[in-house]
Amino acid sequence: MEERNSNQLKDFSYCLVGDLSLYLRVKVCFFQGSLTGAEPSLVISDPYLRLCPELSPSDTYVTLQLFADNKPLSMPMRTRYQSSQSWNEWLVIPVKYRDLPLSSALSFTVWAIHTTKKARPIGGSTVPLFEDSHVLKKGRHKLYLFPGVEGDGLVNTLTPCKLDDKSTPMDRLETLMRKYEQGDLPKSQWLDHLAFREIEKVNSKETMSSKNNYLYVEFPLFDFPVVSNEKQYSLPPSIFPRGETDSPGIYDPEMFRDNPVEDKHRRLVRSHRNGPLDRDLKPNAKLRDDLQRVLRYPPTQALSTEEKDLLWKFRFYLTKDKKALTKFLKCVAWSDPVEVKQATELLHGWVDIDIEDALELLGPAFEDTKVRHYAVMQLHKADDEELQVYLLQLVQALKFDGQLNRKAKLESPLAEFLIDRSIKNPLLGSSFHWYLMVECECKTYGKMYGKIAFHYMSTMTEMPDGANRRNVLKRQGELIAVLHKLSREVRNLREARTKKIEKLINFIADPKNGLLSFPPMPLPLDASVEITGIIPEKAGVFKSALAPLRLTFTCLDGSEYPVMFKTGDDLRQDQLVVQIITLMDKLLRKENLDLKLTPYKVLATGSDHGMVQFISSLPLATVLAEHNNNLITFLREQNPTGGSINTMGLPPQVMDTYIKSCAGYCVITYLLGVGDRHLDNLLLTGTGNLFHVDFGFILGRDPKPFPPPMKLCKEMVEAMGGATSPHYQKFQSYCFTAFNSLRKSASLILNLFSLMVNANIPDIAIEPDKAVMKVQEKFRLDLTEDEAMQYFQGLIQESVSALFPQVIERIHQWAQYWRQ
Numbered sequence: 001m002e003e004r005n006s007n008q009l010k011d012f013s014y015c016l017v018g019d020l021s022l023y024l025r026v027k028v029c030f031f032q033g034s035l036t037g038a039e040p041s042l043v044i045s046d047p048y049l050r051l052c053p054e055l056s057p058s059d060t061y062v063t064l065q066l067f068a069d070n071k072p073l074s075m076p077m078r079t080r081y082q083s084s085q086s087w088n089e090w091l092v093i094p095v096k097y098r099d100l101p102l103s104s105a106l107s108f109t110v111w112a113i114h115t116t117k118k119a120r121p122i123g124g125s126t127v128p129l130f131e132d133s134h135v136l137k138k139g140r141h142k143l144y145l146f147p148g149v150e151g152d153g154l155v156n157t158l159t160p161c162k163l164d165d166k167s168t169p170m171d172r173l174e175t176l177m178r179k180y181e182q183g184d185l186p187k188s189q190w191l192d193h194l195a196f197r198e199i200e201k202v203n204s205k206e207t208m209s210s211k212n213n214y215l216y217v218e219f220p221l222f223d224f225p226v227v228s229n230e231k232q233y234s235l236p237p238s239i240f241p242r243g244e245t246d247s248p249g250i251y252d253p254e255m256f257r258d259n260p261v262e263d264k265h266r267r268l269v270r271s272h273r274n275g276p277l278d279r280d281l282k283p284n285a286k287l288r289d290d291l292q293r294v295l296r297y298p299p300t301q302a303l304s305t306e307e308k309d310l311l312w313k314f315r316f317y318l319t320k321d322k323k324a325l326t327k328f329l330k331c332v333a334w335s336d337p338v339e340v341k342q343a344t345e346l347l348h349g350w351v352d353i354d355i356e357d358a359l360e361l362l363g364p365a366f367e368d369t370k371v372r373h374y375a376v377m378q379l380h381k382a383d384d385e386e387l388q389v390y391l392l393q394l395v396q397a398l399k400f401d402g403q404l405n406r407k408a409k410l411e412s413p414l415a416e417f418l419i420d421r422s423i424k425n426p427l428l429g430s431s432f433h434w435y436l437m438v439e440c441e442c443k444t445y446g447k448m449y450g451k452i453a454f455h456y457m458s459t460m461t462e463m464p465d466g467a468n469r470r471n472v473l474k475r476q477g478e479l480i481a482v483l484h485k486l487s488r489e490v491r492n493l494r495e496a497r498t499k500k501i502e503k504l505i506n507f508i509a510d511p512k513n514g515l516l517s518f519p520p521m522p523l524p525l526d527a528s529v530e531i532t533g534i535i536p537e538k539a540g541v542f543k544s545a546l547a548p549l550r551l552t553f554t555c556l557d558g559s560e561y562p563v564m565f566k567t568g569d570d571l572r573q574d575q576l577v578v579q580i581i582t583l584m585d586k587l588l589r590k591e592n593l594d595l596k597l598t599p600y601k602v603l604a605t606g607s608d609h610g611m612v613q614f615i616s617s618l619p620l621a622t623v624l625a626e627h628n629n630n631l632i633t634f635l636r637e638q639n640p641t642g643g644s645i646n647t648m649g650l651p652p653q654v655m656d657t658y659i660k661s662c663a664g665y666c667v668i669t670y671l672l673g674v675g676d677r678h679l680d681n682l683l684l685t686g687t688g689n690l691f692h693v694d695f696g697f698i699l700g701r702d703p704k705p706f707p708p709p710m711k712l713c714k715e716m717v718e719a720m721g722g723a724t725s726p727h728y729q730k731f732q733s734y735c736f737t738a739f740n741s742l743r744k745s746a747s748l749i750l751n752l753f754s755l756m757v758n759a760n761i762p763d764i765a766i767e768p769d770k771a772v773m774k775v776q777e778k779f780r781l782d783l784t785e786d787e788a789m790q791y792f793q794g795l796i797q798e799s800v801s802a803l804f805p806q807v808i809e810r811i812h813q814w815a816q817y818w819r820q
Contacts, residue, residue, distance in 0.1 A: 015222065016229040017136060020097035024129075025220055028062045028079050029140065030086040031110055033213030035060065035122060059113045060085050060122070062215065066093050067126075067153030068101040081113070097136070102228045104129040107151030107159070108143060108215055123213045124151035127161040136226035138219045145213040279316045287314070295323050298781055299360050299750050300772055303330055315346060322353045326360050329371060344370040355382050356748035359390065362397040362414065363754045372401065376413040384425045389583050391428065392576065393755040394418060395435040398452065399445050400755075410455045419456050423463060430527035432456070433473050434603060438572070441607050442760065476524045480605045482515065483549070487567035487609065491547040500541045504549060509536040520556045525563060525603045525611040530556035538562070550614060562614035571610035573761050575602045577672060577695040580749065584668055584742060591741045595664030595734060596657045598691035607760075615691070621679035624715055631684065631719035638686030648721060650688075657688035659720060659727055663734035665692050666710045670795065671742065671749075671778045675702030677711035690716075698763045699774045708799040717800060732796060736789040743788060746779045 059081040066074040073095055079087045106129065110122040123145025129137055143161040151159045283291060291314065294307050303311070308331035311318065318324035325347075332343040347370065360366075361375035379387070379394075387394075394414065401412045410416070422429035436456070439449040457473075460466040486507060490500050508515045517533040531553040538552035538560075548566040555561055582599040604610040620631070627633040632648055639654050647655040669677065675697030684690050692711075697703065720727040742749075753775050757768040764771040780788055 013224065014227050015224045017100060017226050018098045018229045020226065022097055024066065024093040024095050024097060024100065025090055026064065026093070026106065027090045027218040028064070028087045028108075029216040029218055030088070031060065031062075031122075031213070031215055033123075033145070034211070035085065035112055059083055061111050061113075061119075062087060063109050063111065064091065064093075065107050065151075065153060066095055066104065067107060068104045070154050072153070073104070097226070100129060100228075102130055102134065103155060105153055105155075105157070107153035108145075108217065109150040110145060110213070110215055121148060121150050123147045123215075124149050124159045125161045125215060126151045126153050126157040126159045127217070130228055134228040136219075136222075136228070138221050138226075140216060140218045143215045143217060145215055147213065278313065281314055282317055283314055291318070291324075295321065295327055297327070298776055299326070299747055299754065300776055303327070307331070315343075319346060319350045322351045323357070325350050325353050326357050329361070329366065334368060340368065344368065347371070347374045352381070353378055355379065355386065355390070356745075356751055359393065359397075359748070359751045359755065362394070362400065363751065364400045364757065365754075367400070367402055369402070373413045376417050379417060384421065384428050387421060388428055388431065389579070389586065390752070391418075391431055392435060392579050393752050395432070395439065396755045396759050398448070399758050410451060415452050415455070419452070419459055422456065423460055423466075426469060426522070427527045429460075429469070430473070430476075430522055430524065431603075434524055434605060437477075438604050438606060445758075472521050475518075475521050479518075479521075480524065480609075482513070483551070483565050484567055484606065484609050487547075487549050487565050490541060490549065491567060497541055497543065497547075500547060501539070504539050504541060505536045508534050508539055508551075523553060523561060523563075524605060525601050525613060526561070529553075529561055531561065532556055535560070548612075562616075564612040564614050565609070566612065567609040569609075570607055570760075570762065571602055571604040571612070572607075572759065573698065573763060574612070574695045575604050575610070576756060576759070576761055577674070577698060578602045580672060580752070581668055583749070583752070585664075587745050587748075588664070588738060588741055591737075593734075593737060593741060595660040595738060596689055597661065597664045597668075598685075598689050600691075600693075615683070615685065617683040617685045617689075617691075619680045620682045620684055620690075620715070623684055624679065629715060631715060634684070635686070635688060635719075647727075648719075654688040655727065658690060659731045660734055661688070661690040662712075662716060662720075663731050664738060665690065666712055666796070666799075667735055667738045667742065667792075670710045671775065672698050673700035673774060673778060674698050675700070675707055676704065677707070679713070682711060699771060701763050701766075709795040710799045712796065712799040714800065723800070732793065735796060736792055739792045740785050740788055743779050743781065746776070746781060750776055 060083070061079050061081050063076050063078045065072055065076045074093050077091050077093065079089045079091065105126055107124065107126045109124040111119040112122050113119050125143040125145050127137070127141065127143055131137060141161070144163055146159045149159060151157075287310070290307075290310060294303065294311065297303075311324075311328050311331040315328055318328055328346075329343065333339050355378065358375040358378035361371055366372060366375075382390070395418070398412065398415055398418075401414055418432060422432040433453075433456070436449050436453045440446050440453060442449065457470055460470050463469070486504070490504055493500050493503065507513055510516070515534045516536065520530045520532050523529045523531045533554045535552045535554060538550075540550040542548045542550060542564065546566060546568045548564045551563050551565055553561045553563065578599055578601070581597060585595070585597045585599055588595055598615060600615050601613040602610065603612075618634075623631060623634045627637075632650070635650055635654055635658070639651050641651065643649050643651040643654070646652075668674075669692055672695075674692065674695055676694070677692070681694040682690065682692055717723055717728060720731055722728065750772055753764075753772045756764055757771060767774075780791055783791060
């Protein structure tokens, strides 16, 4: 094991044997006992010994062999020939520690060679490599040798290394000596010298009186105890129905294994000899309906054996349907090489699939390299704008690429594709770079992403303007590092908020710190914007426990770009939610439905810091407090030009924006299960755009009891003119249309979430195996459009009439008041 400094040693108390890739070593030290004389059976069989039975042998050697579960794991190995019976020789067994079973044992045999050149066993012994506590043996050990036999290496050995009778004084002293050599006992030079002399006397006395033979061996010393971590297999879940755990019955341990009868049935049904015949097969009307029903399944739906056989039977017929490929690949038995060959040959004869299906093929369910390569080929159809929407998930999909984890070289079609497109488009490349930087901090996949980042930078420098682009990314990193340090210092100041703002302004205004003005470079949050510095007078600190910074960048075109820089919070969850909102906005616009959403930009620049675009707006709590619980009064102040009576004195476009944005965020926050909704994280702009911020709770999680399906308070409804007004009816109509429109793209959204299961998103990491299902449940794919409309209408009524959230909102307002 490698040496470690003292600070590192404090962090560990043991090591797992599975982490040791070293070969097993053992040192054969010396023999203690008498070599003269031979067993009667040997004397009778050897004429030379019959004449000279007391003659000492000319040479001796030791053999050893590794066993486990009564079977040899290595060939026998031997020491050199030695006449002094002291070898002090290390032997290396070609088996690594990590491959050792818990039952591993070494058999030792001491051999003697007489002038007849025949070797005879002096004695043998078997020593298990692991103690009863599953800890690997270390240090020097004294092995009892059974006379005249070889060590057998068996589990129930006849040649154990220790006798069952009482231990001798020397045995107890040797146990203490072993602890002393391992550093477990304190050392005192003058006292140790006296003790060793006494130990030698005890050893000499015992050796003279004992007729036993012993072999001394030594195992390597490691920094920590090495513990066996041999895999423990747990029983499958109970076969009894829920609530009937006390029911009598016999458990079948093979019930979850592959059924050989079903396996044989599959091979017969999909006979490899009828391939040419299957090409002309066409389903009848009933089978067509069955196939269409299977093709409408969501990505999470498991297929039955009958459905898999049906898809396989009509695989050639289905090549004309782009939605059928992912379902067909799920019916393939990937353990059957012949079937895999047939399936992968069909890939390039299939009609081109959509990007959303290609994303599914890059998920954890598909490991075949040809399938993943085919999916990457389909991604080439996406333009840079579409690729930017999916880039976050594509970076996560690299975790499911087995070639990246198995091979030292970069041989991943997906990684090469992303690098190529990112080099061609600097805007795409900036996002790709920062996604990689965050993932490099991951303990599990950090090295893999570091390899991709290195290849990205190396390939970039080979381009004509590559050195300059690489320098820009380096400058972005330096800017983030300065802001991260500054944000942490401001947050840790034990002073009033005004003092924190003063310190922030002074730091930015000091030219030596390099924030006041710098050469133009793309803003990491939005690479389409070139920034040249930060305006000190417009810097501030938000009222929050984490004290986020408000920074206003000057842009090359003379405009300003306000952002919030936050430290101490993982923004990857907010980044994901805003990305999904951006995608849903694009999907709705394709259906000619613009709901005036405000998908502001979020970028996690590290696991605990990042940037958020600042949109000029006010929390609904502030608006209601300052305008007598009336949102309309605020909007009239912001739009003094006036409007019609039908729009409650507002310009028609402002009322239209307010209604649409309310509907859009009601649907989206419901689908994503956004929780912790209160009037401080619902913001309103002067133009009527209502939007949500702070997505710390998603997928149904909520710190408050009995949350409503969506945040729709009575003040929001009153701003539309009340529950009987035409504006409220229009609001409901937008909700129904948006809900049914997004249900059509449910597979795409579910595929995106499935790619995020290992993304360290807090609310996904709680139950990663259930995250996708939680989103799917919200879509209610089991309902028709009319049923879905009625269902969502019930959700709206439940949210508006919910009383408990109003009580919680009042408690929240009082808490905010006392906090200030």
